Amino acid sequence: MIHVYCMPGMAAGPAIFEFIKLPKESFTLHLLEWNIPTKGISFSEYAKHMCSKIQHKNVVLLGVSLGGLLVQEMTNFIDVRKVIIISSVKTRYELPKRMLFARYTSVHKLLPTGLVNNVELLAKYAFGESVTKRLSLYEKYLSVRDKGYIDWSINELVNWKQEVPCEKLVHIHGVKDTVFPIENISNCIPVSNGTHTMIIHRAKWFNENLATIILE
Secondary structure, three states, X not given: OEEEEEEOOOOOOHHHHOOOOOOOOOEXXXXXXXXXXXXXXXXXXXXXXXXXXXXXXXXXXXXXXXXXXXXXXXXXXXXXXXXXXXXXXXXXXXOOHHHHHHXXXXXXXXXXXXXXXXXXXXXXXXXXXXXXXXXXHHHHHOOOOOHHHHHHHHHHHHOOOOOOOOOOEEEEEEOOOOOOOHHHOOOOEXXXXXXXXXXXXXXXXXXXXXXXXXXX
């Protein structure tokens, strides 16, 4: 049995994985979720804490967006069979220019994250798309609304220092991702018409391909 631990993206809950199905005779899915970080905790320390939730050996870690960064950090503390990141980045060099600009100007600290209960605004930051048509849908997926957590997440994202991709990594990326444009991404499996939220909207693609990707 292969145990696959899934980490959602910024502000998102485990519900984003609700449509992901893997053959039950070979795989068991485990859904991780964000805890509100304690004041001053580093991304690395947070990743070490998250490793305490991994109950099996030689697991597959799967992370979406910011969750993709986190599962890579977790490999510093546990041995894994494979790391799969979706709609994410492998190094700081794949971050878009606007995020690099934020790193050097701290402009990200001026974002109106106090409006975390404004789901439309939160979706724009977390998912990179306007959601007026699907507001009720996103209310369900964006379940982490703590201002301190959002501030911490944005800060850790724009200041991520990873220089070299971690080992055993597979990167799956949508060609229409507006949060992390594919022009900045190298060595990935491209998903046609995939946006930053393709884990939800292109679940069929994952259900057809993910098992093979894990076993390769």
